[in-house]
Amino acid sequence: xxxxxxxxxxxxxxxxxxxxxxLNFRCFHHLELNVPEGLSLFTGQNASGKTTxxxxxxxxxTGKLLRSHRDRDxxxxxxxxxxxxxxxxxxxxxxxxxxxxxxxxxASINKMSLPKASDLLGRLPTTxxxxxxxxxxxxxxxxxxMFLDLEIGALQxxxxxxxxxxKRALEQRNSLLKMAMQTVIDQDQFEAWExxxxxxxxxxxxxxxxxxxKLAPLASSAYQEIxxxxxxxxxxxxxxxxLDTESLQQAFALSRSHDMRRGSTSxxxxxxxxxxxxxxxxxxxxxxxxxxxxxxxxxxxxxxxxSRETSGTPPLLLLDDMLSDLDEYRRTALAAxxxxxxHQALLTCTEASSVSNHIVSRASELKVSNGEVTWK
Amino acid sequence: xxxxxxxxELVGELEKLPGIGPKSAQRLxxxxxxxxxxxxxxxxxxxxxxxKDLRFCSSCQNISEADQCPICLDGxxxxxxxxxxxxxxxxxxxxxxxxxxxxxxxxxGLLNPMEGVGPERLRVKELxxxxxxxxxxxxxxxxxxxxxxxxxxxxxxxxLKPLGVKVTRLAHGMxxxxxxDYADSATLMSAIEYRREM
Numbered sequence: 001x002x003x004x005x006x007x008x009x010x011x012x013x014x015x016x017x018x019x020x021x022x023l024n025f026r027c028f029h030h031l032e033l034n035v036p037e038g039l040s041l042f043t044g045q046n047a048s049g050k051t052t053x054x055x056x057x058x059x060x061x062t063g064k065l066l067r068s069h070r071d072r073d074x075x076x077x078x079x080x081x082x083x084x085x086x087x088x089x090x091x092x093x094x095x096x097x098x099x100x101x102x103x104x105x106x107a108s109i110n111k112m113s114l115p116k117a118s119d120l121l122g123r124l125p126t127t128x129x130x131x132x133x134x135x136x137x138x139x140x141x142x143x144x145x146m147f148l149d150l151e152i153g154a155l156q157x158x159x160x161x162x163x164x165x166x167k168r169a170l171e172q173r174n175s176l177l178k179m180a181m182q183t184v185i186d187q188d189q190f191e192a193w194e195x196x197x198x199x200x201x202x203x204x205x206x207x208x209x210x211x212x213x214k215l216a217p218l219a220s221s222a223y224q225e226i227x228x229x230x231x232x233x234x235x236x237x238x239x240x241x242x243l244d245t246e247s248l249q250q251a252f253a254l255s256r257s258h259d260m261r262r263g264s265t266s267x268x269x270x271x272x273x274x275x276x277x278x279x280x281x282x283x284x285x286x287x288x289x290x291x292x293x294x295x296x297x298x299x300x301x302x303x304x305x306x307s308r309e310t311s312g313t314p315p316l317l318l319l320d321d322m323l324s325d326l327d328e329y330r331r332t333a334l335a336a337x338x339x340x341x342x343h344q345a346l347l348t349c350t351e352a353s354s355v356s357n358h359i360v361s362r363a364s365e366l367k368v369s370n371g372e373v374t375w376k
Numbered sequence: 377x378x379x380x381x382x383x384x385e386l387v388g389e390l391e392k393l394p395g396i397g398p399k400s401a402q403r404l405x406x407x408x409x410x411x412x413x414x415x416x417x418x419x420x421x422x423x424x425x426x427x428k429d430l431r432f433c434s435s436c437q438n439i440s441e442a443d444q445c446p447i448c449l450d451g452x453x454x455x456x457x458x459x460x461x462x463x464x465x466x467x468x469x470x471x472x473x474x475x476x477x478x479x480x481x482x483x484x485g486l487l488n489p490m491e492g493v494g495p496e497r498l499r500v501k502e503l504x505x506x507x508x509x510x511x512x513x514x515x516x517x518x519x520x521x522x523x524x525x526x527x528x529x530x531x532x533x534x535x536l537k538p539l540g541v542k543v544t545r546l547a548h549g550m551x552x553x554x555x556x557d558y559a560d561s562a563t564l565m566s567a568i569e570y571r572r573e574m
Contacts, residue, residue, distance in 0.1 A: 157561040168523045175489035189494065192487065192531040196523060 024082035044368035050348035063117035130320035141273035169196035198249035219302025317345035
């Protein structure tokens with residue numbers, strides 16, 4: 001009860017992005033930006049760098065780029081290294097990712113480097129809704145797994161750790177399977193790696209189930225808000241081998257000879273997926289472009305709400321040009337779902353006029369051109 | 377510009393050492409060139425001598441001057457307790473604590489199929505033959521709590537248990553004198569999982 005009365009306490013967990021600094025990140029040479037609280041609207045021509053600003057924020061939030069799997073793609077073409085950093089408020093913590101001239105990216109907190117970039121996850125929770133989300137409803141299962149893994153990892157650091165164990169043990173087992181094609185490998189060796197996979201894998205599957213149980217209804221109702229009559233149903237596909245350590249370990253053991261022939265592991269959390277149906281029809285294969293886009297948005301809007309409900313504070317919202325593709329009705333619905341719920345949101349669009357008035361009226365407007373940002 | 381051939385060869389040899397990249401190799405090579413002849417030959421002699429005079433202890437497989445190392449020859453040490461470690465440096469780490477009174481067995485590596493390391497590359501056969509006498513009653517698996525360390529311990533436990541010995545694993549949890557605030561989530565998770573009743 002006290003929490004409701006004392007406002008500072010109720011917002012104690014809220015993290016905002018105070019400042020964003022870019023050095024040689026994509027089209028930007030050098031940028032220092034005070035990021036406004038509340039809603040800000042970034043306008044500018046195509047290819048002016050609007051999306052890059054959102055990508056930079058998402059990069060220090062998740063450790064992953066939005067549009068590419070290769071970190072080096074983010075380095076400005078005439079440069080050899082780059083850096084993105086953000087100062088968080090109220091803690092004044094600085095989080096950053098550097099891509100050095102040689103070697104892998106280095107993530108750090110207050111200039112102290114972290115063992116892995118994924119250790120940044122959860123420091124600055126964000127939800128991005130961009131055109132790069134389309135693979136969620138159109139692409140292969142790997143895109144959907146990565147979405148779940150990043151979302152769960154941001155809420156629960158131990159998930160990232162268990163997932164890393166699973167992936168490493170999986171790689172070891174796959175190497176062993178390939179070795180087994182040439183020589184005889186004693187079965188106890190398989191068992192050692194399969195135990196590690198089963199233990200971490202069962203944790204990963206259980207956490208995905210828990211997360212998905214929260215996500216599915218929220219994403220479905222978000223879809224209904226956006227698409228009116230249609231009903232979206234989301235379900236985890238059958239998880240071969242089950243959820244607990246023993247059954248998963250047994251399944252790995254049983255698939256051993258089959259896996260030896262193919263030289264890789266045929267079942268497990270690294271093969272899982274979830275299905276999406278609108279009025280009983282599979283979205284990926286039969287959905288229209290519009291439906292697929294709305295499903296991707298609904299999934300992200302759902303994850304925004306899960307994050308808000310789980311951590312008690314809304315994540316920073318990054319909305320890229322999605323509004324202009326939607327009709328007025330859908331725009332308003334989306335605004336009600338996410339924009340109005342967030343404490344800090346960054347929107348991009350080519351012209352402010354494409355955004356409804358009640359959004360523009362309460363937004364700080366900034367103009368992006370030629371790698372520079374100016375206040376309007 | 378190309379290096380003079382002898383210099384390039386020296387750099388090339390130094391680069392093969394673990395943890396030495398091209399730049400460190402060059403720095404070391406310059407350093408060696410600046411030393412007196414006496415200093416350089418002392419280094420060379422010590423490398424050759426170490427290589428010639430050292431072998432692996434025939435029972436614990438640790439580096440030793442004689443056929444058996446001082447720890448294995450020490451009659452005061454408990455023969456029923458055997459601590460299995462991955463590398464010699466792990467043995468010395470445990471010795472520094474002056475608490476463990478049993479004996480050791482050094483595997484010289486961990487299972488790692490990605491790098492082509494299977495049990496035949498580790499001193500596993502030697503471990504099994506040490507247990508034949510029936511003197512050892514407990515084997516402590518003290519490999520690091522990494523994925524490879526855990527998998528190797530798991531593999532060994534599977535081999536050893538049928539022989540009738542007690543097999544134990546090092547505990548993991550909070551470091552002594554550590555602060556919860558600074559512990560990483562993986563350590564905290566396992567400390568909670570392996571909590572004990574008071």
